[in-house]
Amino acid sequence: MEAGVDEMEYADLRERIRRFIRLKLVTNTVLLLGAVAGYLVRPGLDLLVVLAILGADTVFIWPYWLLTRRERGQAATYLSLSLSALALAATIHLAGGFGSALAAIYTLLVLAGGLITGAEAAPLIVACFCTAIYLSLAGLEYFGLVSDYRAIFPDTLFAASALGGTLASIWGTALVSRVLLHTVRAVTADLRRAALQERKRAAENARLLAERRETLAQQNKLLETVRELSAPIVPLMEGIVALPLVGHMDKERAHRILDKLLDEVARRRPRTVLLDLTGMAGLDQVAVEHLAQMAQGVRLLGAKVLLVGVRSDLAETMADLGLDAGQVSTQRDMQSAIAHLLAQSEQKKTLTQWGLVREA
Structure with a gap:
């Protein structure tokens, strides 16, 4: 069991991961089919890289679930989201570079990290590796280490604005998600404590009811004995x-x-x-x-x-x-x-x- 996660919380985590895996399997299948179709129409190294990353992300779904069943769901979720962030970086690169509107999808990965794991630190952790991957893509593109996209940006200020806007979205989403998760966890903890108290009360009531039934049974036996003794032949x-x-x-x-x-x-x-x-x-x-x-x-x-x-x-x-x-x-x-x-x-x-x- 992962640190800070009790049995009930991990059961909820496993259910959320199961739903995420289903969604991811459908999404990756659609993206893979689109990338394969694009590669067949216009073969290129960029599309081949995207195919490789999407393939690795899809194949990882199976060990992801195995790790979840072995109670390593949080760590496996971070690894799966990092592969999704890499696949998104390759897609952003093909869509026009780090200034593309697709970069806003990183905020969805940040939200997904918090919603799936339920941990308050999850949005910040996902935001960290999304930021690292996005900045790496921006640096490779801006300094011409991959296909030359410098012509897209009229000047450095425009590139800085695109970069700053995406990073602000990522970290703003991470901070807001962390606050919301803190509130949700507090409310959930109160509800679980109330449910636990209710189960304890129900168990106590059941015990008292069983004792009362046993007492009544004994009283009935005694009453029957008294009745027998009240008129002996x-x-x-x-x-x-x-x-x-x-x-x-x-x-x-x-x-x-x-x-x-x-x-x-x-x-x-x-x-x-x-x-x-x-x-x-x-x-x-x-x-x-x-x-x-x-x-x-x-x-x-x-x-x-x-x-x-x-x-x-x-x-x-x-x-x-x-x-x-x-x-x-x-x-x-x-x-x-x-x-x-x-x-x-x-x-x-x-x-x-x-x-x-x-x-x-």
């Missing part, structure tokens, strides 16, 4: 099970207890089911109706129902709400209920022994 002895009821009996809980009770009675096949009301907070119309449903369901499955722990206030409420006492037997507490069942069991054994009752 307890086997007391052979043929007898008890269902302790605690707290308030709402509609949802009553349905859940009824389903569980009937399933257990169908599975265990007890003779007697003890419904222990000792821990119930109170009875209302809904609770009484569901107690009646429980008793009826148990009887339909062939078992008897015995209400245990019916206090005076509960008995009064049950009577007021219309629960038929003839449907169920009641006992004061669990001890009395068990004693009652044991007495019935002993009585049945005695009657069986005497032959008065058949053994089931």
Whole structure:
């Protein structure tokens, strides 16, 4: 990774270089075709030099991309732009010399350097080698070291004006580009920091949401456990099970207890089911109706129902709400209920022994 360029910035740089390469490939192809056509019409050393430079610039596109993939994109961009500056110098020479209007294209190379690399120093670096190449061309032409173009300039002042205007354009563009790049980089850095903070907040929110979901799942498991424990079916002895009821009996809980009770009675096949009301907070119309449903369901499955722990206030409420006492037997507490069942069991054994009752 090049100095001063982080991973995100280099990904953007690579994308800009990819676009520049596509544009350069199309442009160089058009220029090469034009230079070849011109050389075929009027062969000359000047056109041959232009062809050689354009060819080298085009061929360099491939190592340019390879260097970019190896994270040397900035340096490769400077080298590619220097080849473009050489090709432009040869084209300016053929178009009439360093005073040609084509010299203004150097400002585009300066802009391209800043836009592609995104570095604040890039416009100044590109301006430096563009200036060196342009001054070299101007010196070679003015002092007659290449084809004689001195006749184009009426005097030295005219040549100096053309030279100064081009250099002013190059460096003015470089300085303005540097200021703009500084501003853009500052704004981009702020946006990236904001995006990073937003990603951190999103990750934190996702973590909190996952924790909340896990907590809710644990709470649901605990709630399910509490629901299971709130109405356990307890086997007391052979043929007898008890269902302790605690707290308030709402509609949802009553349905859940009824389903569980009937399933257990169908599975265990007890003779007697003890419904222990000792821990119930109170009875209302809904609770009484569901107690009646429980008793009826148990009887339909062939078992008897015995209400245990019916206090005076509960008995009064049950009577007021219309629960038929003839449907169920009641006992004061669990001890009395068990004693009652044991007495019935002993009585049945005695009657069986005497032959008065058949053994089931």
